[in-house]
Amino acid sequence: MKRLFLLVLIGCFVVAGGLLALAQEEEIVEFYVRCWARPPMESWRGNNIVLAVAELNADLEAAGDPRRVEVNLLQDDPRDWGNYVTEFLLAYGVEEAPDIWLTGHEHIGTQAEAGRIIALDELMKEFPTFNLVIDALWDSTMYKDEIWGVPQDAEARPLYFNKTLLKELGWSANKIAALPGEIEEGEFTLYDMLAVAKEAVDKGVVKEGNGFWMRPKNGPDFTALYYAFGGDTIDTATGKLVFDEAAGLKYYQFFYDAAQNYGSMSCLHGDWSLWHGTITDGKVLFWVGGTWQWAEWAVEYLKELGGEAYLWENWGFGLIPAAVEGGKPNSLTHPLVYTISSQCEHPDLALALLAKVTNYGPNTRHAIASNHLGILKDQTEYKFYKDSRMLREALYMLAYTTFLPNNPDWGSYSTITYEALAAAVGGDLTPQEAVDFVVESLQRELGDKVIIR
C-alpha cells in the first residue's frame, strides 16, 4: 500500500513537471526589421540588431520570460526615400509592416500623425541605456512633444575642397591647412568660396560650372545654405512650416550668382554616378557632401589610388561657410531613427533590441564602417571611436549642426523650394521670381499650413 502511494506520488510529480514544462514552453516572437543601408559600409544598421538577438534572448531566459526573439532583416539602398516610405505604407496597409523600421527623422511627423508608428516615451523609461544618446539628437525624433524614434546615427555635411586643385591655383600648403579654421571663424564666407571658384575657372584649373557643386538632385543639403542666409523652416510655437522671404531671396541670389557669374553649379543633372565620378576624377574644386561619402569614395571610387590615404592627401573639408563675414558657419545632420510600427505585437521587445544597439560597441562599429558620427555621450572617449581619424576630425561639426523640420508637409515644401532653386541655377527664374514662385506655390499647395514671413 505504501509502495502504491509512493508510485502515485511520483506519477503526480511527473505529470505536474510535464505540465509546468509545457507552460514554460518558449514563445517565438518573429520580428521583421527594415533598414535603409548601403552595403557594405552601412550594413551594421541591421546587422547590429541581428547580433543583439542572442543577448536579448539570454536576458529573457534569465528573467524567466518565455518569449524568444527571431529577426528577419531586410536592408538595402533604395536610393529614393519616396520608394522606401511607399513600401512601408503599402506593407502597413496589408498589415505586414516591419516591426522595426529605420527611416529619416523627417518622416516621423507623417507616420506619427497617421498612427503607423508608436510613441516611445513610456516604454523607454525601462531602458536606461537610452540616456547615453546626446540630448540634442532627441529633438529630431520629437513630434507633438513625444518621442517617436531612437536615433541611429548622425553625420555632418561638410564643404569639401580639392587640395591638389587649390595648389594649382597657387595656394600654399599652409593656406590650405588654415582654410577649415578660417571657415569656422567666419572669415571665409560663401561668396569668398565662389570668388575662388571663379578664379579657378578663369585660370583653367577647372571647367566652367565645376567651381562649386551641391548634390545632383533635391535633398537635405540645400536647407543648410538656406539656414546660413538666416532662413527658418519651422515655427516652434505652432509647429507650422515657415518660409522666410528675405532669407529666401539671399539664398536664391547666391545660387543664381554661383551658376551665372561664378562658374559653378553645373551639377543639378540628377545623375549620382556621374556626380561621384566627376568629383573623384578631381574635376571639381569645392562641393558639399556628407561625411558618410568619405567611406564611399575611399571604398568604391578611389581604392586603387590608395583609398582613404589618398583622400587625406588630396582632399580636405570644413564647415559650410557663413553667408557673411563674422557669421556662423553650419552643417546639417539628418539622423536616421529606428521607429516601431503600431502593428508590432511586442513593442517592449523591439525596444529592448534597440536598447542593445544603442550602445558604444554597436554604434561605433557602424560609425567607423560608414563614417557617420557617433550619437552617444562621451563616444569620443571610446577607444575604437577615437582611433578613426575622420570621425575624430569631423566631430566638432556637430556643434554647428542644424536639422530638417519634423513636419508631415516637409516633402511638398522641399520639392517646391528645390524647383525654384533649380530654375534659378538654370537661369529660368531670377532670384526674386524664384521667391515669388515659392510663396505662390506654398500657399496654393499648403494653404494655412505654412507661414510666409
Place this chain on the structure above:
Amino acid sequence: MKKVSKPERGTYPLSGLFRERDLLLRVRGILLPYGFLAPSLIIVLLFFFIPLVMVFILSFTNLDMTNFGILEWWRPTNWSLDNYVKIFTNRFFPKILGNTAMYTALTLAFFNMGMALVIALITTHINRRAGFAFRALWLLPRLTPVVVYIMMWKALAGPAPMGVINKYFLGPLGIGSGEYLLHMSPWVFIILVNGFIGASFGIIIFSAAIEAIPKDYLIASKVDGATTWQTIRHVTIPMIKWPLLFVTTYQTLSLLTSFEYIMLLTDGGPGLYQTEVWALTAYHRALSSYFGNIQWGYGAAWSVVLVIIGIVMAVVYLRVFKFGELVEEPKIDRL
C-alpha cells in the same frame, strides 16, 4: 371511348420541341459572341475600366502620403477640383505640355512613321529574304530589356574617354571636348532611343500591308510608265491608308503615355523639367519623390488630363484620315 381529335396545325408536340430548339439556338446565337468576347471584356473591365474609374475619382481628392488610410477618398464630400486648378496654374505646365508635344510629334514623324515607312518600302522592294532578315534585326532593341537598352545608350553617350561616340567618332574628328552627350543634347537621345524601338512596330505593319497589295496594280502602274516614286505615291500609299491610320493613332497614344525610357535616361533632366513629359510628371507626382511626398490624387489628375488628350487626338485622327470612308462597304459590293 375517348375521342382522338386531330391536333391543330402548329400544336403538334414535336412542333413545340422545334420551337424550343429554335429559341435555344437563337439565345445561343445571341450569347455565343459575348462568350467569345467575355475573356477580353473581363480583362478590360478589371485592368482598364475599373482602374480608370478609380483614377478618375482619385483625381478629385487630395490623397497623399500624409492622409493615406485616413482619407475616405471614395466619398464625394472629399472631392474637389483643386488638383486640376493646381495643374493649370502650375508655372511649369506649359513647358511640360510643350515637351510632350515635341517628343510625340518628332518621334512619330521621324521614326515611328517616317523611318518605319521608308524601311518597310525598302525591305519590300529588295530580295525577300534579305528584307525579312533586316526587319528581324531591327526588332532586337525591342527584345532587349529596357534597363540594358538604356545602359547601352548611356555608354554610347558617355563622356570621354569612356563614351563610345566620343572616343571613336567625335574624338578622332576633333569635334567637341568629350562632354557627356546625353546632357548636351538630351532630346536627340530621347528621340533616338524611343524612335529606334518604336519604328519596328510600323515596319512590321507596313511591310505586311505592302506585301498584301495585289501585284497586278504594281505591274499595271509600271506598264503605264510610272516611276518607282509615282508607284509609291499613287498606288502603294493610298492602298495602305488603313494601316497608316492605325499606326499613327496607336503610336501617338503610345508615345503620349510612355515615360519609362525617359525616366531611365534623364529622369526629366538634366535641367529643371528640361525633358519632363506629361506621363513622367504624373509618375513623379503619384509615385516618386525624394522626401516621400507622394501625391496620388494630384498624380491621378495629371493622368486623367492625359487620357482626355489621348481621346481628343484619336478623334482628330479618325476625322483627318476619314475613318468613316475607310470602313464603308466597297462601292462595287453595293451593286
